[in-house]
Amino acid sequence: MRQLDFLLGDFRIEYTNLTTDEVTTGEATCSTRPLADGRFYELTQRIPVPGIVATWLIGWSDVDKSFVSFYYDDWGHHGTFTGPGWVDGHFRLRGDSAVFGTHHAFVEDFEIVDADHLVKHGFIVVGDDLVPGDILHFHRI
16 A cells, blocks of 8 residues: 555645536645545545535555455445556556446556655546546646
């Protein structure tokens, strides 16, 4: 789990949503804390517009030899993701979610800019293509 220590703490998020007809931007907050004696990290995002609280549980699976993640939000969306850890400077999770009445495959790609700034690029998987969905800049506060 030490690979994910960059996620611990409180952040201000500047986000860009690329999935709407017109690109939208905004600000949100994020807080990450360890759970289960440090075996999982709980990352909670509070996004005032459109008014949603989203939670990620991320942990290491000794059985699967990969990171596992569970997503849920207060709109009833949910998903499961896996990833190998850091590869070429990126921490990626890939999985399936039930959102907006259907299933989608997603890739969440984290990259550290510096000790107080990280960026997450979210992609929607369409066949063999990754379609940009969002960009989140996390700034440590």
